[in-house]
Amino acid sequence: MTNTYKYPRPAITVDCVVFGYDGNELNILLIKRGIEPFVDCWALPGGFVRHDETIDEAAKRELLEETFVKNIYLEQLYTFGDLYRDPRERVISVSYFALVRQEEFQIKASTDANEVAWFKVQNTPALAFDHENILEMALKRLKNKVRYEPIGFELLPPKFPFSALEQLYESIIGKPLDRRNFRNKFQKMGLLTKLSEKQEKVAHKRGFLYQFDSDKYEQLKKDGFEFAI
Amino acid sequence: MTNTYKYPRPAITVDCVVFGYDGNELNILLIKRGIEPFVDCWALPGGFVRHDETIDEAAKRELLEETFVKNIYLEQLYTFGDLYRDPRERVISVSYFALVRQEEFQIKASTDANEVAWFKVQNTPALAFDHENILEMALKRLKNKVRYEPIGFELLPPKFPFSALEQLYESIIGKPLDRRNFRNKFQKMGLLTKLSEKQEKVAHKRGFLYQFDSDKYEQLKKDGFEFAI
DNA sequence: GCAAAAGTGTTGGGCCTACACCCATGA
DNA sequence: TCATGGGTGTAGGCCCAACACTTTTGC
Numbered sequence: 001m002t003n004t005y006k007y008p009r010p011a012i013t014v015d016c017v018v019f020g021y022d023g024n025e026l027n028i029l030l031i032k033r034g035i036e037p038f039v040d041c042w043a044l045p046g047g048f049v050r051h052d053e054t055i056d057e058a059a060k061r062e063l064l065e066e067t068f069v070k071n072i073y074l075e076q077l078y079t080f081g082d083l084y085r086d087p088r089e090r091v092i093s094v095s096y097f098a099l100v101r102q103e104e105f106q107i108k109a110s111t112d113a114n115e116v117a118w119f120k121v122q123n124t125p126a127l128a129f130d131h132e133n134i135l136e137m138a139l140k141r142l143k144n145k146v147r148y149e150p151i152g153f154e155l156l157p158p159k160f161p162f163s164a165l166e167q168l169y170e171s172i173i174g175k176p177l178d179r180r181n182f183r184n185k186f187q188k189m190g191l192l193t194k195l196s197e198k199q200e201k202v203a204h205k206r207g208f209l210y211q212f213d214s215d216k217y218e219q220l221k222k223d224g225f226e227f228a229i
Numbered sequence: 230m231t232n233t234y235k236y237p238r239p240a241i242t243v244d245c246v247v248f249g250y251d252g253n254e255l256n257i258l259l260i261k262r263g264i265e266p267f268v269d270c271w272a273l274p275g276g277f278v279r280h281d282e283t284i285d286e287a288a289k290r291e292l293l294e295e296t297f298v299k300n301i302y303l304e305q306l307y308t309f310g311d312l313y314r315d316p317r318e319r320v321i322s323v324s325y326f327a328l329v330r331q332e333e334f335q336i337k338a339s340t341d342a343n344e345v346a347w348f349k350v351q352n353t354p355a356l357a358f359d360h361e362n363i364l365e366m367a368l369k370r371l372k373n374k375v376r377y378e379p380i381g382f383e384l385l386p387p388k389f390p391f392s393a394l395e396q397l398y399e400s401i402i403g404k405p406l407d408r409r410n411f412r413n414k415f416q417k418m419g420l421l422t423k424l425s426e427k428q429e430k431v432a433h434k435r436g437f438l439y440q441f442d443s444d445k446y447e448q449l450k451k452d453g454f455e456f457a458i
Numbered sequence: 459g460c461a462a463a464a465g466t467g468t469t470g471g472g473c474c475t476a477c478a479c480c481c482a483t484g485a
Numbered sequence: 486t487c488a489t490g491g492g493t494g495t496a497g498g499c500c501c502a503a504c505a506c507t508t509t510t511g512c
Contacts, residue, residue, distance in 0.1 A: 004231040008280045009238040012310075012321060051237040051319060055310030079308045079323050081284030090280060092241060092323075094308050163490070180493070181475065188473090204490040205482035392463070409466070410502065417500095433463040434509035464508075474499080481491075 010081075010090040014059040015046035015131065017077065017095060017138035018069060019121070020102035021155040023164065026121045026171045027102065028135065031066050031113035037087050038128035040114065044135070045069075046093070047112065059096040067116045068108040073154070074098045078137055085130050095134045097141060099154040146172050149225055150191055153212050161199050161207035162186075191216055239310075239319040243288040244275035244360065246306065246324060246367035247298060248350070249331035250384040252393065255350045255400045256331065257364065260295050260342035266316050267357035269343065273364070274298075275322070276341065288325040296345045297337040302383070303327045307366055314359050324363045326370060328383040375401050378454055379420055382441050390428050390436035420445055 018029040030042045045066040049058040056074065064070045077097040085091055107116045119125065127135065145151060151172075152165045166182050186192060193213050198206035247258040259271045274295040278287040285303065293299045303325040310321045336345045348354065356364065374380060380401075381394050395411050415421060422442050427435040 002233045002235065003237045004233045005238070006231060007277070008232045009234070010241060010278070010280065012239060012241070048236070049239070049310070049321075051239065052312070054312055055308065055321065058310075076307060078305060079284065081278070081287075081323065083281070083283055092278075092284065094310065094321075161491085178476075179491090180477085183492085184494095185474085199491090201484080202490080203484045203488080205492075207491050390464085407502070407504085408464085409504085412465085413467095414501085428464095430511085431463080431509095432511040433461080434465075436464050460512085462510090464510100466507090467504100469503090470501100472499105472501080475497090477495090479493090481493105483489085483491100485486105485488090 008090075010092045011086075012049040012055070013046055013091055013093045014049060014055055014062055015044040015093050015095045015134055016059055016063045016074065016098065017044060017135055018063065018067075018072070018098045018100060019138070019142060019155075020100050020105075020118055021168060021171075022102045022118070023157075024167070024171075027118035028121050028124060029067060029069065029107065030117060030119055030124070030127070031109065032115035032117075033128060034109075034112050034114040041128040042119075042125045043128035044095075044131045045113070045116075046095075049094075055094050056096075059094075065111045066109070066113040067105075068110070069100065069105050072098050072100050077134070077141060080130060080134065082130070093129075093134075095138070097138050099142075099151060101155055101157060103157070142172060150186070150189065150217070153214075153217065156212075159195060159197065159209040159211050161209055163207060165210070189220075191220070237319075239321045240315075241278040241284070242275055242320055242322045243278060243284055243291055244273040244322050244324045244363055245288055245292045245303065245327065246273060246364055247292065247296075247301070247327045247329060248367070248371060248384075249329050249334075249347055250397060250400075251331045251347070252386075253396070253400075255397075256347035257350050257353060258296060258298065258336065259346060259348055259353070259356070260338065261344035261346075262357060263338075263341050263343040270357040271348075271354045272357035273324075273360045274342070274345075275324075278323075284323050285325075288323075294340045295338070295342040296334075297339070298329065298334050301327050301329050306363070306370060309359060309363065311359070322358075322363075324367070326367050328371075328380060330384055330386060332386070371401060372403075379415075379418065379441075379446070382443075382446065385441075388424060388426065388438040388440050390438055392436060394439070418449075420449070 020027045020029060031045050033039050033041050033043050045063050047062040049055055059074050074096040077095040079094045081092045083090060102118060109116045152168055155168055156164055162183060166177060166179060170177055191213055192210045195209045197209045249256045249258060260274050262268050262270050262272050274292050276291040278284055288303050306324040306326040308323045312319060314320055331347060338345045381397055384397055385393055391412060395406060395408060399406055420442055421439045424438045424440060426438045
């Protein structure tokens, strides 16, 4: 079955920049391509948009198919529409962006991916197409986002010690933060609930655990955050 | 001449949300469509992306062709990819966003537009396709942008009285601002140069004129603004 | 002289930054 | 007992918001 058009049409793809946090470092999810072009090159998960799905749906589907990552919140990032992004023909790509806790996913290669892996953001391999540009833009967005929106939510386990939040922010911003100031600021926002439980089996004083108050989070999201790290 | 593909492909369009300031109110540039669908409906200027131009180029070209607005800075806004945006067939639209001073342009309808006009942002007609959604998103972006980036630049004439800047901000934010605080804040940024000239022929005390210091602006743009209205 | 906008400073409060020591725990 | 990270408070400065009267001009 073929489809004919009066004018040539670019193909449309989606590409996903998925940032994962393992409790220690910020990573990014990549696949090793199983098909040409750039076969055996590392690349962002993604693929062609089907005719019966929205672009948001396409992003979700491709991510699931290629990496087994599912049920995450994908936010649209930017659309890349230069002429020779893809050596085969003209392809326009809509990129997406997500934040996840790695521990929640069993990544697993399938369909067009030979391998799937998390890479340290600071230490990524060469990427196919213009995916390095996409990644760069995603990183910029993330660094910007973290400054005016509390994002620990998506990246930390339900209960976590305060230090985990601090480490997370430090690993995204790339600079050390003042512990006392960071705690004060974050606590003043009122998004965190201090639990009576503490950390277990650590070779130092046990810290209290916290959780995010998601009702308050949703409310602040509506009203607009007043917040700066 | 026809083009055939194995799978059906969506068409790709660009749509431009051009905000104009007339020294008084914030307006938006619309065209009255000259062709189906939605013929004689007001819509955002835009059209199909050609195979030999980037999406950024397409946005510029369509804007020029339909409205005679040219040489402006267009920033990509968002890509709309739902299934039934267009009654004819599947169309994915990449939207763009710009700020201009209206006085600099002689708008004039041509190609697919029967009319072109500026409309008050507060008082737009019903729009074709999902263009109301696009406009809404552009407005959100503008209101957000204005808070952390000085935008008067694009919207005011080279020399302007301070009150023009204040009115501009008030018309975007939609709230009155404290004159003294606004002046202090803006002056502290150091982007403005006070001239020795004053307003002419006004039925009240004449205010000094100011201009933006574009070198400083570029520098701050690099370093990141620290700024909030 | 009157209407209309320009211009101008201060004060109080809140938020930010910088900074150092003791505590609890497991090894 | 030692190494490791947890936990905590304050003081100074800066920025912000709130606030009202005088000046200049054209009509």
